[in-house]
Amino acid sequence: xxxxxxxxxxxxxxxxxxxxxxxxxxxxxxxxxxxxxxxxxxxxxxxxxxxxxxxxxxxxxxxxxxxxxxxxxxxxxxxxxxxxxxxxxxxxxxxxxxxxxxxxxxxxxxxxxxxxxxxxxxxxxxxxxxxxxxxxxxxxxxxxxxxxxxxxxxxxxxxxxxxxxxxxxxxxxxxxxxxxxxxxxxxxxxxxxxxxxxxxxxxxxxxxxxxxxxxxxxxxxxxxxxxxxxxxxxxxxxxxxxxxxxxxxxxxxxxxxxxxxxxxxxxxxxxxxxxxxxxxxxxxxxxxxxxxxxxxxxxx
Numbered sequence: 001x002x003x004x005x006x007x008x009x010x011x012x013x014x015x016x017x018x019x020x021x022x023x024x025x026x027x028x029x030x031x032x033x034x035x036x037x038x039x040x041x042x043x044x045x046x047x048x049x050x051x052x053x054x055x056x057x058x059x060x061x062x063x064x065x066x067x068x069x070x071x072x073x074x075x076x077x078x079x080x081x082x083x084x085x086x087x088x089x090x091x092x093x094x095x096x097x098x099x100x101x102x103x104x105x106x107x108x109x110x111x112x113x114x115x116x117x118x119x120x121x122x123x124x125x126x127x128x129x130x131x132x133x134x135x136x137x138x139x140x141x142x143x144x145x146x147x148x149x150x151x152x153x154x155x156x157x158x159x160x161x162x163x164x165x166x167x168x169x170x171x172x173x174x175x176x177x178x179x180x181x182x183x184x185x186x187x188x189x190x191x192x193x194x195x196x197x198x199x200x201x202x203x204x205x206x207x208x209x210x211x212x213x214x215x216x217x218x219x220x221x222x223x224x225x226x227x228x229x230x231x232x233x234x235x236x237x238x239x240x241x242x243x244x245x246x247x248x249x250x251x252x253x254x255x256x257x258x259x260x261x262x263x264x265x266x267x268x269x270x271x272x273x274x275x276x277x278x279x280x281x282x283x284x285x286x287x288x289x290x291x292x293x294x295x296x297x298x299x300x
Contacts, residue, residue, distance in 0.1 A: 007234070011281060014230025015242045017223040022249025024219055026257060031211025037084035038194035039201050043212050045076050046187025048221040052180030058173060060181050067169055068181040069189070074162030075224075076186025081193065082155030089148030096247045098152030100133040103280070105160035106240040113164050114236070122237050125279035129244040132272030135265050137247050163240055166231045175229040182228075183220060234284070241280030244273045 032040055053059075060068045086095045103126040110116040171178045204212075230239050248270055254260040 010230055010233045011238070011242075013226050014234060014239055015245060015277075017227040017230070018243045018246045019249050020219055020223045022246040023253060024215065025250050026253045027211050027214055027219070031207045031214075033202055033204070033208055036194075036198055036201055037088070038081065038190060038198050040212070040215070041076075041080040041084065042187055042190035042194045044187075044215045044220050045080075045183050045190060048216040049180055049183030049185070049187050051217075052176065052221055053184055056174070056177040056180050058177050058180075064171060064181070067165075067171075068185045071162055071166060071169075072182045072185025072187075073189055074158050074165070075182055077189040077193070079155050079158040079162065080186075080190070082151045082158060086148050086152035086155060089145045090152065094138065095148065095152055096137045096250075097130065097134045098149055099156050100130045100244065100247075101153065102156040102160050102243060103129060103237060103240040105157055106163055107237045109160055109164040110167075110236050113168050116235065116237070119237075119283045121283035122241075122280055125241060125276045125283060128272055128279065129241060129276030132269045132276055133244060133247050135269030136251050136273065137266075137269075160240065163231060163236045166228060167236050170232060175225055175232065179221065179225045179228050183224065238280055238284045241277050244277055248273050 028040070083095075083099070086098065090098070104123065107118055107122055107126065111118050171181075173181075227239075230242075251260075251262070251266060251270070255262045
């Protein structure tokens with residue numbers, strides 16, 4: 001059975017989000033001031049969230065205040081903080097490989113919170129994806145750091161919880177409004193952390209402002225709108241597997257824009273990631289229904 005056109009469109013639109021997130025490393029290293037990850041995360045979330053709030057002109061109500069704060073923390077504040085701790089303490093390849101455990105965590109959480117069956121093919125796809133990411137980004141001299149690994153696992157678990165709870169709660173508003181709530185909440189939670197942990201930002205250049213505008217408007221507002229829309233339409237484990245596309249895009253950008261080499265093992269990893277994403281989507285297809293036709297006996 002083939003995926004219907006609507007499902008295919010939903011998957012492709014949702015896949016745009018992690019694909020665009022793969023450009024974050026390139027934009028951060030080439031356009032942003034170095035050494036201010038929490039400020040950058042806050043400025044990526046809060047202005048975009050406030051802009052969307054101005055467009056939708058709808059605030060949370062009742063239990064959605066607490067839920068928006070929690071999801072904002074899981075999907076943005078805590079996740080981004082752990083992501084940066086992991087990135088600073090681990091080589092990029094190790095950090096990406098640790099973070100690639102997220103689809104497997106989503107499978108477990110979906111079973112607990114959504115009563116979704118654990119499909120063997122989805123687990124196999126997750127393991128292949130992790131191995132593919134490892135081949136894509138790991139280097140022979142990659143060093144390990146305990147705190148960095150724990151931070152990477154905590155970040156993956158945070159995003160996994162956010163992914164599953166977003167699907168479970170299904171807010172009574174549009175994806176645009178729900179994105180505005182979470183981005184604003186995540187940005188507000190990051191403000192005191194950024195101000196307490198990091199020094200004040202230096203004077204920003206035109207390149208800095210352009211990079212932040214891209215990360216906020218495209219890398220946050222647009223992509224998370226597509227992401228949350230996708231989570232309302234496809235299974236969380238299928239959506240989470242699309243996250244493997246981020247290191248693929250990051251590697252391709254490094255090769256195309258920064259002149260970085262692309263080794264044969266990375267090409268193998270690239271293929272494995274694509275196979276993993278395909279298998280994960282295939283695992284969500286309903287089983288084929290085979291019609292059994294019983295031959296009729298002619299009348300005597």
